[in-house]
Amino acid sequence: MRFTENDTVKEAxxxxxxxxxxxxxxxxHKSFGDRDVLKGVNLDLFESENLVILGRSGTxxxxxxxxxxxxxxPDSGTINVLGKNVFExxxxxxxxxxxxxxxxxxxxxxxxxxxxxxxxxxxLKRNLGIYDKNKLKDLAAEALEDVGLLHTMDQMPAExxxxxxxxxxxxxxxxLKPKIMLYDEPTSGLDPITSMEINELILxxxxxxxxxxxxITHDISSAKHTSDRIVALIxxxxxxxxxxxxxxxxxxxxxxxxxxx
Amino acid sequence: MGTLMESAKVFFAEFMKLRSxxxxxxxxxxxxxxxxxxxxxPPYEGREILRQCFFVGNRSLFLITFTxxxxxxVFTRQSRPSLASFGAESWLxxxxxxxxxxxxxxxxxxxxxAGKLGSNIGAELGSMQVSEQIDAMEVSGTRPFSxxxxxxxxxxxxxxxxxxxxxxxxxxxxxxLTVNFFNSSSFSLYFNEVATNVTYLDVFSSLVKSAxxxxxxxxxxxxAGYHSExxxxxxxxxxxxxxxxxxxxxxxxxxxxxxxxxxFR
Ligand SMILES: Nc1ncnc2c1ncn2[C@@H]1O[C@H](COP(=O)(O)OP(=O)(O)O)[C@@H](O)[C@H]1O
Ligand SMILES: [Mg+2]
Numbered sequence: 337m338r339f340t341e342n343d344t345v346k347e348a349x350x351x352x353x354x355x356x357x358x359x360x361x362x363x364x365h366k367s368f369g370d371r372d373v374l375k376g377v378n379l380d381l382f383e384s385e386n387l388v389i390l391g392r393s394g395t396x397x398x399x400x401x402x403x404x405x406x407x408x409x410p411d412s413g414t415i416n417v418l419g420k421n422v423f424e425x426x427x428x429x430x431x432x433x434x435x436x437x438x439x440x441x442x443x444x445x446x447x448x449x450x451x452x453x454x455x456x457x458x459x460l461k462r463n464l465g466i467y468d469k470n471k472l473k474d475l476a477a478e479a480l481e482d483v484g485l486l487h488t489m490d491q492m493p494a495e496x497x498x499x500x501x502x503x504x505x506x507x508x509x510x511x512l513k514p515k516i517m518l519y520d521e522p523t524s525g526l527d528p529i530t531s532m533e534i535n536e537l538i539l540x541x542x543x544x545x546x547x548x549x550x551x552i553t554h555d556i557s558s559a560k561h562t563s564d565r566i567v568a569l570i571x572x573x574x575x576x577x578x579x580x581x582x583x584x585x586x587x588x589x590x591x592x593x594x595x596x597x
Numbered sequence: 598m599g600t601l602m603e604s605a606k607v608f609f610a611e612f613m614k615l616r617s618x619x620x621x622x623x624x625x626x627x628x629x630x631x632x633x634x635x636x637x638x639p640p641y642e643g644r645e646i647l648r649q650c651f652f653v654g655n656r657s658l659f660l661i662t663f664t665x666x667x668x669x670x671v672f673t674r675q676s677r678p679s680l681a682s683f684g685a686e687s688w689l690x691x692x693x694x695x696x697x698x699x700x701x702x703x704x705x706x707x708x709x710x711a712g713k714l715g716s717n718i719g720a721e722l723g724s725m726q727v728s729e730q731i732d733a734m735e736v737s738g739t740r741p742f743s744x745x746x747x748x749x750x751x752x753x754x755x756x757x758x759x760x761x762x763x764x765x766x767x768x769x770x771x772x773x774l775t776v777n778f779f780n781s782s783s784f785s786l787y788f789n790e791v792a793t794n795v796t797y798l799d800v801f802s803s804l805v806k807s808a809x810x811x812x813x814x815x816x817x818x819x820x821a822g823y824h825s826e827x828x829x830x831x832x833x834x835x836x837x838x839x840x841x842x843x844x845x846x847x848x849x850x851x852x853x854x855x856x857x858x859x860x861f862r
Binding site: 402435439443458508 | 729732733735
C-alpha cells in the first residue's frame, strides 16, 4: 500500500484518538471503455464510524464500493479491507473477507424466487454450512426482528414495499454479523418517513453490531442523520471532506446545490 | 493522404470488431470450461439440480407431447401415399421408426426446448443479473455460478435425452393411430416392427446427441442471462439471443452428429 506523508500524519492522529482504519482506498482508477469513472480516489474508513459518500448519479459511487468487495476489478490502485489487500486474495480468502462485509444493494437485490426466510437462510446454508432447521430459523428471526419485519418471514419479496425490501436486504447481510456495512443509496426511491426509518435503522445497526459503515447517498437529509463524516465524490475523485456542519459552508460549485434544498 | 487516414480508420474499426469478437469467443470458451470443471468438483448441487430437472420437464412436456404427436401423424400420412405407390406400405413402420428415432424426435424436442428453456433460463438469469441478485450472491460467498448455472446446465443435459425418448414414443403412437385409422393393425405388431427396425446404435446415438442438445441449450441460456446488459431491455435481449443461438446450435450439432454417426454405420 502506498501511503503519502500526509496519510502517515493523519494515521498518527487517528491512532492517538484510538481509532483504527478498517478500510483504506488508495489512488483508485477505473474506466469502462473510454469512460473514466474513478480517477484516483483516496479514502479511509475508521472503526465504528458512519462515513457518507455524497455525489451525483453516475459519478461512480456504486463502482467504488463494488471494488471494495471485489465485484469490480479496478484498473489501478489498492484497496485494503480489514488488513487484507482485496485484489491479492485467493478466491477462498476473498470469500472469507466478504463474510465480514455486509452489502446492501440499491435495489435491495432480494432473491425473488425465494421467500424472505429462504433469502435470509441462503448465505447461512451455502456459506457457513448451517443446516440445522431450528438454528436457521432462530438466526433468521433475530435478523428480521432487528429490522422490525419478523412478520414477513414467510412472504415473497414481491409482496413487500420498497422500504420493507431494503430492510430485508439489510437483515440478510446482518445475519452474517458483518464488521463493515456498505449501504448503496439506502433511501433512494423511498418517501421521507420511510427514509427516516431507514436512517434510524442504520444507526441502530451500528449500535448493536458495532459496524463501520459506508453510506452512499445523494439524499442530503439522510446524510445529515447518519453521518459522522462526509466525503464528496466529484468528477471521479474525493474532493471535499468534513462533518455535515462543515460541508454546509462549502463553496464547491458541484456540492453547493446539495445543501440549498 | 486523406484516403490513407480514412482506410487506416476503417482498418482500425474492423480490427476492434474482430478483437471484441475474439474476446467474446474466449469468454464463452472460459464459461464452458468453468461449467465442465464444476460438473466434477464438489460440492454438488443435488437438490437444486433436481428442482431444475423438474422445471425442465414441467415447462416443456405439454408442448413436446402436442408437437411430437402431430409430427408422428403428419409424417405417417405424408409417407403413406409414396410407399403405397411402390406397393411398399408394409415398410411404413420401419420408415417411420427410423425417421422418428434418428431425426424427428431429437430435432422436435431440441427445438422446442431451445425455444422454451433457452428463453426461460436467459430471462431468469438475466433478470437476476440486472437486479443485482447475482452480485448479492457473489458478495455473500454463496457460489452463484454453481448454484445458478451449473445446476441448470446439468438439468438440461440430463433431461433432454429423457424428453427425447418420451417424444419418440408419443410420435410413434401418433403414427400407429394414423396407420390404424386406415387399416386396423395391431398395436403389438406395429411396435414389434418398430423395435426390429431400430438399432441400438440408433437409440444410443440419439441419446448422446440429445444430451449435447441439452448441454448447448443450458450453456447458451445461462451465458446470455449471466452476461445480460444492464436495464430491463437487457433481459429481453438475453432471452432473445438465447433462443436464436440455441436453435442454431441444435441444427449445427444435428449436422455434426450425423457426420460422426455415419462413421459407425
Ligand atoms: N459494469 C459496468 N459496465 C460499464 N459501465 C459501467 C458499469 N458499472 C458502472 N458503469 C458506468 O459507470 C458510471 C458510474 O456508475 P455508478 O457507480 O453506478 O454511478 P453512481 O454514482 O450513480 O452509483 C456510470 O456511467 C455507469 O454507466
Ligand atoms: Mg449507484
